Amino acid sequence: SQQGEEDPQALSIQEGENATMNCSYKTSINNLQWYRQNSGRGLVHLILIRSNEREKHSGRLRVTLDTSKKSSSLLITASRAADTASYFCATDAGGAGGTSYGKLTFGQGTILTVHP
């Protein structure tokens, strides 16, 4: 079953604009991760946010997590054409006693297109 659902499914913006993608999930999590995938390639890890964190930054990326709403958002500021890719959220629900088994459940992704 798909734990994460992403919104929007596709996003088209101009270079320099900000891009916001949202992810909702259904069960409790240990952490939530965002990945990027260029067409036909493997995934690249962007950022991990733990269940006790509310916001995290990495360069032009800002991730928020609201565990009460079971949702997360990824903001890419000052987007570039090179940011064009699919972006996936993945949840790690962990195992008994809070130990994560590293099993990630992925959403269906948001396709971001940044026009130069």
Add this chain to the structure above:
Amino acid sequence: DGGITQSPKYLFRKEGQNVTLSCEQNLNHDAMYWYRQDPGQGLRLIYYSQIVNDFQKGDIAEGYSVSREKKESFPLTVTSAQKNPTAFYLCASSISVAGGEQYFGPGTRLTVT
């Protein structure tokens, strides 16, 4: 140059044949994973391994088999029992199954006709 390699990049097989996809990592990671990705979809977990000589079924293990005889290697066999094997297959590894980021290989696109 550390990383995960998958070979081949493209693979074509006839229906009814078993096929083995290779995944090798030199990151000294304990945990390895196999995912399947269908067009326009997210990734679904097939099998994962926490340690050598041990592996667990993921969400869609039927029709697949794996082995983990060496820490560096986690090959996936797509058997003839897999009803719809055409897909993009991704291998990943992480330092341990205690969680954290996963490192992905470039993927193998399997087409079965």
